[in-house]
Amino acid sequence: MSSMQILRCQDVEKIFRILEYDYTDPPVKSFTRNTKKTLASSWCVKNPNVCFLLAEIDGKEAGFLFGHILGPRIWRIFASDNPRHAVSLALVWALQRINRFITVWRKPVATVRTLPKNELVRLNRPFPWGSTWGNGGIIEFVMVYPEFRGCSIAPVLIEAFESEMVRMGVPYVEAHVSEHNTASIRAFHKAGWATYRMKDGDIWASSPDQVKRGVEDHG
Numbered sequence: 001m002s003s004m005q006i007l008r009c010q011d012v013e014k015i016f017r018i019l020e021y022d023y024t025d026p027p028v029k030s031f032t033r034n035t036k037k038t039l040a041s042s043w044c045v046k047n048p049n050v051c052f053l054l055a056e057i058d059g060k061e062a063g064f065l066f067g068h069i070l071g072p073r074i075w076r077i078f079a080s081d082n083p084r085h086a087v088s089l090a091l092v093w094a095l096q097r098i099n100r101f102i103t104v105w106r107k108p109v110a111t112v113r114t115l116p117k118n119e120l121v122r123l124n125r126p127f128p129w130g131s132t133w134g135n136g137g138i139i140e141f142v143m144v145y146p147e148f149r150g151c152s153i154a155p156v157l158i159e160a161f162e163s164e165m166v167r168m169g170v171p172y173v174e175a176h177v178s179e180h181n182t183a184s185i186r187a188f189h190k191a192g193w194a195t196y197r198m199k200d201g202d203i204w205a206s207s208p209d210q211v212k213r214g215v216e217d218h219g
């Protein structure tokens, strides 16, 4: 029988390797090697506001989650903490803006077809981030390696992140999910989260009730 372990990873080399080869989400995927090294060493391991969780099955890496309580301005904070990376970060930011513009320009009005209608509540307002620095947790990225997908590892990672937040007294956790990412939306549902389809099409995932309850139980 296989055993799953979720740990808050403190191994800089391991985190750097994951950021370099497996982290496929913007903006981190476009960071330079040096920026990723700094992210791994001075933030993922040393910054208590950043949480890098690793899922292992029988000792094998199966997935990871990168979250934090720094709010949506996380990369500005990272740039001001690490001014030597500011130029390359500004470049990544500019490329991302151009890329987003091209994607929006190309994309037809999209709908999530593979989810039953009642699984996504529509909210008639643009995508919001509820958290600011310190008052809420944000899941930046959760990834399960292809050979381990479909085994509910992501929901376990998400719940483990919530537990970390409860431990830190953070009452609220949220995430942004691409509207086409049905697997991710399902994983958040399985972790007990609510998901909302916003006016701009993006999906806002939120777990206020669960985390609030945990914080109350905790203290």
Ligand SMILES: CC(C)(COP(=O)(O)OP(=O)(O)OC[C@H]1O[C@@H](n2cnc3c(N)ncnc32)[C@H](O)[C@@H]1OP(=O)(O)O)[C@@H](O)C(=O)NCCC(=O)NCCS
Residues within 6 Å of the ligand: 140, 141, 142, 143, 144, 145, 148, 149, 150, 151, 152, 153, 154, 155, 176, 177, 181, 182, 183, 184, 185, 186, 187, 190
């Ligand atoms: C999204 C992701 C993290 C889900 O992880 P997971 O551990 O496979 O999650 P689950 O096992 O709960 O499965 C969630 C859904 O994925 C789909 N799924 C199941 N098996 C799958 C497989 N082998 N391959 C791809 N998707 C699969 C199913 O729709 C499933 O929902 P269901 O169980 O209600 O049918 C994972 O697919 C992944 O790493 N994707 C690439 C990175 C990504 O998109 N991350 C999310 C951005 S925030």
